[in-house]
Amino acid sequence: MSAAGPEDGPAPSSGVSSGVPALPATPLRFILHFVASYPWWYLAMLLFETANVTCGILLPYALGRIVKGVTASPVASPAVVDALHGPLLLFVALCAGELVFGRIAGGIQIRIGPRQRQNVTRTLFHYLQHHSHRYFSNSFAGSLAHRVSETALGVVQALWSLLTEFWPIAIVLTVSIVLMSRAHVQLGLFVSLWAVLFIGLSYLLARRSRPLAINASAARSDTTGKVVDSVTNLSSTRLFARLGFERQLLDEAQVTEMAALRLSNRYNERVRWFQFGAAAVLKAGILYYALTLWSRGEIGVGDFVMAVSLGLMIINEARNLSRRFLEFFEYIGNVANGVHSIVQPHELVDAPGAVAARVRAGRIEFRDVAFGYDPARPVFDGLNVTVEAGQRVGLVGFSGSGKSTFVNLLLRLYDVQRGAVLVDGVDVRGMTQDALHEQLSLIPQDPSLFHRSLMDNIRYGRLDASDDEVMAAAAQAHAHAFIMQAPEAYDAMVGERGVKLSGGQRQRIAIARVILKNAPVLILDEATSSLDSVTEDAIQTTLEEVMRGKTVIVVAHRLSTIAHLDRILVFDEGRIVEDGSHQALLARRGVYWQLWSRQAGGFLPDRRAAS
Numbered sequence: 377m378s379a380a381g382p383e384d385g386p387a388p389s390s391g392v393s394s395g396v397p398a399l400p401a402t403p404l405r406f407i408l409h410f411v412a413s414y415p416w417w418y419l420a421m422l423l424f425e426t427a428n429v430t431c432g433i434l435l436p437y438a439l440g441r442i443v444k445g446v447t448a449s450p451v452a453s454p455a456v457v458d459a460l461h462g463p464l465l466l467f468v469a470l471c472a473g474e475l476v477f478g479r480i481a482g483g484i485q486i487r488i489g490p491r492q493r494q495n496v497t498r499t500l501f502h503y504l505q506h507h508s509h510r511y512f513s514n515s516f517a518g519s520l521a522h523r524v525s526e527t528a529l530g531v532v533q534a535l536w537s538l539l540t541e542f543w544p545i546a547i548v549l550t551v552s553i554v555l556m557s558r559a560h561v562q563l564g565l566f567v568s569l570w571a572v573l574f575i576g577l578s579y580l581l582a583r584r585s586r587p588l589a590i591n592a593s594a595a596r597s598d599t600t601g602k603v604v605d606s607v608t609n610l611s612s613t614r615l616f617a618r619l620g621f622e623r624q625l626l627d628e629a630q631v632t633e634m635a636a637l638r639l640s641n642r643y644n645e646r647v648r649w650f651q652f653g654a655a656a657v658l659k660a661g662i663l664y665y666a667l668t669l670w671s672r673g674e675i676g677v678g679d680f681v682m683a684v685s686l687g688l689m690i691i692n693e694a695r696n697l698s699r700r701f702l703e704f705f706e707y708i709g710n711v712a713n714g715v716h717s718i719v720q721p722h723e724l725v726d727a728p729g730a731v732a733a734r735v736r737a738g739r740i741e742f743r744d745v746a747f748g749y750d751p752a753r754p755v756f757d758g759l760n761v762t763v764e765a766g767q768r769v770g771l772v773g774f775s776g777s778g779k780s781t782f783v784n785l786l787l788r789l790y791d792v793q794r795g796a797v798l799v800d801g802v803d804v805r806g807m808t809q810d811a812l813h814e815q816l817s818l819i820p821q822d823p824s825l826f827h828r829s830l831m832d833n834i835r836y837g838r839l840d841a842s843d844d845e846v847m848a849a850a851a852q853a854h855a856h857a858f859i860m861q862a863p864e865a866y867d868a869m870v871g872e873r874g875v876k877l878s879g880g881q882r883q884r885i886a887i888a889r890v891i892l893k894n895a896p897v898l899i900l901d902e903a904t905s906s907l908d909s910v911t912e913d914a915i916q917t918t919l920e921e922v923m924r925g926k927t928v929i930v931v932a933h934r935l936s937t938i939a940h941l942d943r944i945l946v947f948d949e950g951r952i953v954e955d956g957s958h959q960a961l962l963a964r965r966g967v968y969w970q971l972w973s974r975q976a977g978g979f980l981p982d983r984r985a986a987s
């Protein structure tokens with residue numbers, strides 16, 4: 377086996393780039409960030425909405441002119457009718473404009489809305505994919521899925537709210553007030569003052585609803601997370617007869633959710649009381665004031681009609697606007713819930729100069745490594761060990777001694793707190809994560825499969841593998857025979873996480889996948905533990921072939937599975953206390969010898985049983 381050094385260059389097979397575009401971490405900026413995806417569509421929407429609303433707002437003006445014309449003379453005459461043509465035409469044109477522009481804006485909304493939602497979902501999913509193992513260990517999968525979907529919906533709703541509600545309302549208010557002021561300055565001032573006070577207060581009140589909306593959204597996500605967690609573990613629930621217990625847990629989650637929702641709803645309802653009350657007062661006020669002006673002869677009938685209908689329109693729009701504030705802050709709350717939990721800095725990122733180094737030899741080195749999941753409680757403190765290229769090494773030790781942690785650091789699921797893990801002399805932090813993972817293969821103890829066909833699950837090891845190559849890998853992993861027994865053969869779906877397969881079958885699929893991947897470093901976590909002894913023997917022979925020419929790390933709980941390896945590292949409380957071949961370690965009559973002589977039924981005793 378050559379011990380050539382690393383070589384910069386493309387990784388052996390393609391994969392997504394690990395560069396994730398940065399996302400704004402505040403909800404409003406996050407929403408606006410997505411406007412840039414379809415800037416022209418949003419601009420068009422803005423223009424059509426403006427045209428639509430302008431038509432709507434000019435209708436009372438046209439109506440006012442018609443009324444003025446009709447009331448100009450007590451009896452209809454051809455001259456009066458002629459004078460009505462212009463205002464009538466204007467009225468019809470405005471109605472048509474309102475219809476056409478409104479529908480065009482609606483059409484754009486239908487076209488862009490679903491795409492935008494898809495865009496946000498894809499962006500968040502991409503961002504989420506790059507979170508660390510630790511992040512996912514601390515999060516509910518169901519709750520994250522819920523947050524992604526609620527955030528995507530929230531972004532679209534907030535944008536529509538701005539474009540199709542806030543913007544039109546702002547135009548309506550401005551134009552109406554201008555028209556009204558032209559009819560009677562004091563009347564215009566009176567309504568303007570009311571609108572400013574009303575909107576300002578509504579905004580302030582609605583803004584205070586935001587934390588309540590965030591709480592309600594977070595509580596909803598938690599409930600979804602709990603439902604998914606419980607459904608995922610339904611077989612345990614059944615086997616422990618804990619269906620009632622799970623329902624009770626859900627009830628408790630729902631009590632919290634309901635309490636958060638009730639607080640939010642109650643607050644919103646109080647704000648609505650204020651809004652509706654203020655609107656009612658103004659309605660009566662404006663009618664009274666306009667009547668007074670008319671009775672004093674300061675305005676005519678036409679202006680009276682226009683003022684009253686504009687006044688009512690302003691009141692409705694202002695009331696809508698303040699209601700929209702409440703909804704808008706609810707959308708912002710939903711977006712904030714997702715943004716705060718998902719758009720956090722990634723814990724493990726590719727360093728700026730990270731290279732897609734190609735692992736040629738597979739030499740592994742832990743150099744003065746210190747690491748603890750909680751830095752205050754280190755698992756390793758100054759671990760030094762080198763696995764030469766092509767060496768096959770078994771890791772043994774009591775439960776909790778650090779074997780899986782060793783593998784986690786090699787896979788860079790976590791970063792060391794001191795020292796370095798090197799593959800072919802390159803610090804794993806200096807390699808792109810895609811390149812690193814392309815070149816290390818792991819067969820976990822309990823492999824989890826995708827709910828896809830067997831063909832797709834095996835092909836996951838190398839996406840461009842042909843059907844024949846997939847079948848050859850399956851045959852090598854002793855999976856072909858059982859696959860062919862099912863009527864759908866390779867097209868059979870495996871169920872969520874592969875539940876429709878036995879543990880041994882899942883393991884063989886995982887082995888087939890790794891055969892296809894053909895990475896230079898192979899990590900086996902007791903890869904044959906779920907197999908019966910006949911299949912295990914056959915698979916061991918296959919694994920021997922798969923291991924040829926590769927650096928292999930085997931985490932073992934049964935010493936028989938590693939006795940034949942080149943070298944065994946014995947872990948004890950984060951230290952390597954023995955290092956050598958099976959024979960050499962037995963001859964030392966140390967920890968390994970103790971483990972070997974005391975392992976019951978092929979399995980290691982735990983620390984207490986051994987001491």
Ligand SMILES: Nc1ncnc2c1ncn2[C@@H]1O[C@H](COP(=O)(O)OP(=O)(O)OP(=O)(O)O)[C@@H](O)[C@H]1O
Pocket residue numbers: 513749750755773774775776777778779780781782
């Ligand atoms: N995700 C985690 N978060 C916090 N602590 C952890 C985590 N995983 C492991 N540990 C702790 O780190 C220590 C080493 O655990 P590790 O899983 O490496 O042991 P192991 O030798 O692989 O054990 P086993 O043979 O039981 O799998 C243990 O004390 C364990 O409790």
